[in-house]
Every structure is written in structure tokens, then in C-alpha cells.
Amino acid sequence: MFMLAGNESSRIEEDRLELLKGVSGAFRPGDLTALMGLSGAGKTTLMDVLAGRKTGGYIDGRIMISGYQKKQETFAHIAGYCEQTDIHSPHVTVYESLQLSAWLRLPPEVNTATRKMFVEEVMELVDLTPLREALVGLPGVNGLSTEQRKRLTIAVELVANPSIIFME
Template sequence: MDSHKPGTTTNGNQLRPQKSIPGYGLEFTNLSYSIIKKLKKDGVWINKEAYLLHDISGQAVKGEIMAIMGPSGAGKSTFLDALAGRIAKGSLQGSVRIDGKPVTTSYMKMVSSYVMQDDQLFPMLTVFETFMFAAEVRLPPSISRDEKKKRVHELLDKLGLQSATHTYIGDEGRRGVSGGERRRVSIGIEIIHKPSLLFLDEPTSGLDSTSAYSVVEKIKDIAQGGSIVLMTIHQPSFRIQMLLDKITVLA
């Protein structure tokens, strides 16, 4: 299929359309993204435009999770990248606004964080050391080390990682944190500086149902703290769906 229908935004708990509030939160209007594919027709190679996203509009607001769902190949990650400013402007059509104002790529990078599907962590560091390293890199020098430690401990508490504070991240050769804890550490790194927007690509991928629910539960807490949260997710359980505020379905 060369194009996708506009996303349908619904309420995660009641599955009914939501009314947008113009000029509030993150608004996206008529987003389209296409690439040129080379096809062979009658022995001749021709260029054909293929839409990965087509005319998608909607809104994500502070305090809520907006989940992006759809079958494999529907463009979920592409859509998330488009909203996060990770797609070249020249190839993306439509508009993205925050609180009614147009968003530049540099501004989006300043106010948002992006959690990738694959965790990229140092196995030889403990959870505490990982967060302290993130604090040193992401927080301004004007913030004292004691204040950074305080923020790290608050983060450990917020993400339910107190019991894993001094546990190594680990890898195939070294025993470390569990898969769910590992994912929460990845999220913690990206929210240490308290971004206004948080983007997550398949945060429950590869996790069992209990760990997946725990991760989304913590993401819900982050949203309710005043952030705008958008995430892609594949076939969430009914329990997880109850934690979602809006669902945008790409078909």
C-alpha cells in the first residue's frame, strides 16, 4: 500500500473521538511524508512517489499519554520521528505546533527527549552511576553535584528503581538489571532534565506482560507530572490500554 489513511485519535479508556483545543499542547496538522521508489514497469525503471504518512492531524496535550498504534509497516515510528523533528523538513509536509506556535527543529530538540526502542546503556555502570552520568552531561554546570544527586534519587524513586540503585546494568556476560528495569533506566536518562515532551518508540518491545505494564505505569506518572508523552506501541494488553489517554491509529 502506497499511502496511509489519516490517523484516528480516540480516547484510550472510552474509545471515542476527542475534541481538540486549538493552541494547546502539541498539534500536528496535515502531516504527510513520501519517498521516491524505483519500480520496473514494462522493462523500464520508473520513479513512483510512495506515501509513508498521508494527511494526519491531531493533538497531544500535557498530562496525557498519546499512543500511536497500527499494524507493522503502517508508519508508526516514521510518524513519531516526524513529530519529534527527526525527519528533514524538506521532505515533510504539514505543520507541528506547540501551544499554538510553529516549532523549529532546534527548539524541539531543546524541549523534548526521545527514547529509542533499543536500550543503549553502559553495562559496567550501576543504575545510580548511569543516572549520575546523565545528570553531569544533560544538566547545566550551575547545578551543584549535591543537587544532581538529589535529582537522581528522586528519579530512582519515581521510576521504582530504588532496589536496583547499586545493581550493574549488565549484559550477556554480566548479570544485571531485569528487562523492565533496563527500559526504565533508558527512560530515566531521557527525563533527568525534565523535558516538556517525551517521545518513546515501542517502550514495551521485548518485555513480558508484567514488565510492560510496569513500564507504561511509570510513563503514565511522567505524563501526569505535566509532560506531553507520545509513544508507539504494538498490540498493548487491555490493562495497558486503560493507562492510555488517546490512541492514534495508523491504517
């Protein structure tokens, strides 16, 4: 790829790998949208760019939310991101994991009773209530099963009350 700076005589050649090109789309509120494609097609790269998780390289183009240019500072407060790898502290319970997420990520004006209520609702929603006091444990060694860990990953993001959630 060539980049032009100034006039033709001051052309700067820069070798840049284009990971995504000509991508456009729209997502409607309330709809579940799935990105599908072959391995290496750029699904995760696109989600990382949309979510603001790509920090290196060059990103060209516009990301609009409800007709407004996306501002990462405010977007981070309304978005959740569930990574493919479930990373949790093994020495805490399911309830403690959700409580910590709620206390760290909900706005300070949300009072303690509301935070606790929200944690309880999310646990019920993703069927973690029976595992409330279970230790998370280490994957493949002890604690939660792979499926239970995935539900915990989703719940940790849901207690932050995101408007948009990305799932790898």
C-alpha cells in the same frame, strides 16, 4: 508523486515514497497519548518526524507547539525519546547511568546538589533505588533484567527533565 518546478514545460518528475499522508492531530498537556495501529502503519515514522529524528527525505507540513512553529534547536532541549531497544553502557551502575545523563543534559545553571536530588527522585519514581549499585550488564547475559533495563531507559530520559517524552 509529481513535483512541479516552474511552468508545465519544466516539469520534473520525482519518485518519492509517501510514508505519511493527511496526518493531523493535537496532544494536550498532561495527557498520555498512545499511537495505535498495525505493524507498518507509520507509528514510529510519525513519532520520529514529530521528535525531529528523521533527517532524510522530505517533510511537508507544520508542527506547532503551544501555538508556535516547532524549532528543532529548542525542541531538542525539552523532549526525551525512549527507543524500543535499550542501549546502555554495560560497565556502569544504574546510579552512574542516571548521573551521566543528568550531567550531560541538564542546563549548566543547574547546580550539583539539584542534579543529585533529581537523580534520586527519578530513581525512586521508577523503582530503581534498590538497584542503585547494580551493574547494567549485557542484555540476556548478566546485569539488569529486560524490565529493569526498560525502566532505566525511561529514567535516563526523565533525569533530563523533558516537557515531552516519546516512547517507542
